[in-house]
Amino acid sequence: MMSILATAMQPETLDKAWNLLKTEHTPWSVTVDREQLQRNLMRHLLQCREAVLAGRYQPEPLRQFTMAKPDGKQRVISAQYLQDKLVQRALLIVLEPMAEAMFHHDSYAYRRGRSVKMALDKARERIRIGQDWLVDADISKFFDNIPLTxxxxxxxxxxxxxxxxxxxxxxxxxxxxxxxxxxxxxGISQGSILSPLFCNVYMHEFDQALADAHIPFVRFADDFLLFANDEATAQKALAFAGKRLTQMGLELHPEKTRVVRSSRKVIFLGEPLPQR
Structure with missing residues (x-):
């Protein structure tokens, strides 16, 4: 059976990856701009493929810029050169179906065929059946704090x-x-094509722990809701989640995490939740 990397470097996989990226204006590398790439496209693609398969491939340094967050603070975004995007996209094409077979159905972010609307629909459904005591939670500096080992x-x-x-x-x-x-x-780069997959791989242990503890949840990356029938159960769920995340080297954001009863004042993924 062909290895994951060899499958990612198959011409048909690379072609699919390139078609998803070819309209971007990103430079190919530090030394090759977009115009130079277009003049010798096939040569650059083949050289990239050969370097990956021979183990000689070295990632380009990340290009970095800042974006303002809603709270006025700055978020550092790291952007990849097109060559790294191509290799990562090809790997993602191979890895994504494998990951989908593993991930929990109540994890909604960064997954093909899933959306904010689906996460909200599931949250509203749980509230309607009486699970209207919530742990409204956010993981502090999620991408920056994921421990690499x-x-x-x-x-x-x-x-x-x-x-x-x-x-x-x-x-x-x-x-x-x-x-x-x-x-x-x-910390992993927020601008990397594979980073969202890596986040979900890392958080799968947390999702599974919640499921094993029979704690209903909806998770969208670092934002999640835990559901309970009463306040005491919600408090226990919060303690469980906090302890588990600490064991994983992460922590809940103290100002963005609370136990609360569902109402239109509770905003999840930009939308108000219902009052039962």
Whole structure:
């Protein structure tokens, strides 16, 4: 059977990946701009493929810029060059179906065929049946705080291809961004094509722990709701989630996490929740 990396580098997979990226204006690499790429497109694509398969491929440095967050603070976004986007997109095409077979059905972010609307519909459905005491929670600096060593262990169990893992490790070692306080021991790039998948792989343990503890939930990346029939049960669910996340090297945002009864004053994913 062909390895994950070899499958990702098959001409048909690369062609599919390229078709998803070809309208972008991103430079190919530090030394090759978009115009130069178009003049020798096939040569650059083949050189990239050969370097990946030979183990010689080295990621380009991340391009970084800041974006204002709703609270007025700055978020550092790391953008990839097109060459890295192509290789990551090809890998994602192969890894995504494998991940979908594993992920919990109440995780909604970054998944094909799932949406904010679906997450909200599920939340409203749970509230309608009486699970209207909520843990309204947010994970603090989610992308920046994911610990890399535990993430790599989870990816090793999931990917099962040494060459693909070696390549993934090169990207992970770039860290979240150059201003990260943790260097490269924590944090993944928010602008990377594979980062959303890595987040869901990392959080799958949390989803499974909630399910095993019979705590109903809806999770959309670092935002999630836990549902209960009464306040005491919701408080227990909050304690369980907080402890589990701490074990995973993450923490709940103290100002964005609370136990509350559902009402139109409670906003989840930009929409008010119903009052039962």
């Amino acid at each position: 535990p993430l790599q262990k989870k990816l090793k169990a999931f990917v099962k291809d040494a060459d693909a893992l070696n390549l993934i490790d090169k990207w992970l070692k770039q860290g979240a961004h150059s201003s990260s306080l943790f260097g490269t021991s924590r």
